[in-house]
Amino acid sequence: MNLIKKIGFFYYQGFKQMTLGRRLWIIILIKLAILFLVLRIFFFPDFLKSRFRTEKERSDYVIERLTK
């Protein structure tokens, strides 16, 4: 528990003392939000998972596409 506290404090102190890093973290968070909350959900759904419920259906579809 003591070790976890120490690690937690280490990170807390690190983030608190950041200057340039704070700006970089803001960029990282905005980027991750755009990637996962906008692009992934609205523009990049998994093609097969969003159309077929089971692995069997997906494999049958791919075989059909490949052998058409």
Added chain:
Amino acid sequence: MENVDLSLVDWSRAQFALTAIYHWLFVPLTLGLSFLVAFMETLYVKTGNPEWKRITKFWMTLFGINFAIGVATGIILEFEFGTNWSNYSWFVGDIFGAPLAIEGIMAFFLESTFIAVMFFGWNKVSKKFHLLSTWLVAIGSNLSALWILVANGWMQYPAGMKFNPDTARNEMVNFWEVLFSPVAINKFLHTVSSGYVLASLFVIGISAWYLLKGREILLAKKSTLVAALFGLLSAGFVVLTGDGSARTMAKYQPMKFAAMENLYVGQQNAPLVAIGILKADEKDQVHHKQNFRFEIEIPNMLSYMAFLDPNAYVPGISDLVHGNPERGILSYAQRSELGKSSILSLAAYKKAKKEGNDSLATASLAKFEQNYPHFGYGYYQGRDVHELVPNVPMTFYSFRIMVFLGIHFGLLFLVVLYLSLKDRLEKKKFVLYTALWTIPLAYLASVVGWIVAEVGRQPWVIQDILPSIAAVSKLSPIHVQITFWMFLVLFTALLIAEVSIMVTQIKKGASEEH
């Protein structure tokens, strides 16, 4: 596949190329700068000289900026696999899944954990533990690259797998064959060492700017010495691994090799075109043949480069397309027939299985497996087999730009190292300006290297097995176009952010800020 929408394939390819190139603008600097920072910190720990600590922290800050802006840009490629290239994504199965999963775990545990110690740990952990963390970040970043490049190497030379016709997925049968395939090994070593060259040029270029401005003189001189030595050794390694890559390419991707050299007719004692200007053959509209407007050749060099034998026969584009019975080369038309037979056998196998006809299923499966090495060619039956020839001028020129820039980098490292050791670099303005303007050239060399590797293997997504026309998802081209422009805006914004933050930080110099 006769009715495949080529604009969909082209837009999907363009989107992948765009995101891969932008992603790659961040990666090589991370790979190389992480090691340079580790070397500098090692010098600090060894000598106890606080100047090395200041130098280490300065480059570490630039590493942090590049890492922060570049992190997760590669995830977009994985999004594209699932959306735009779903047939491919399913088809590669665990061949791609395993290396990428290992990459994710390694990246998470090594980079993410120890990067915090690297940035937050100064004066909080022991010097040795901090140094260990810096090394682990460098090793972790490079190991991440290993798994990605192993996956890419497998696409260029699909070894260690077996296609399962029941699931329509390739399954790994020999992990070590995948990991240690000669293509994967050369690709990894060539790519990471080219990253070390780029990072060394980055450090030398920025140090040159400081010397030109008369600022941070000690930082610039010491950094230049470390980077020039590391860069020179790495450049030598790039040559060695590039040589290895050429040999594996000649063996496993002969069309890419012939396109890279604009070699139409195969020959023994084939010369290497050191410098050449191409001109489209106006009489030959079918084959899109390119003639040389002028060329300077090195006799026998291409044969030697390909097979370590100056007398060896190197097949040309025409031999590969039309076949060469004397050399045992099947034509693309023949391979396309065998491929079609393999595709039809797969369909027959699935039908027989469904109908419970076991003997027909077994016979169909045997026929499918017999012709599986030609599977992908089957999609070109009824199409122009010249679609199987990559863009020759793009591959030819990209290779030469890469090589000539590589020679320039090697010479620059030598000159800079010599002048640094003699402590005369400061006075050589021309060398300093050259070093500064070589930074964008390093990125150019890195990108054209990938163009040789990736455009040269077109149309194959998986060499000989799966072409892009069969790998693409059935989407609307408009959908892909929209996301293409979105990515262009997003990545350009990230690049502008990177460059502006980086330039601001460089102008500030080696402050304590991080």
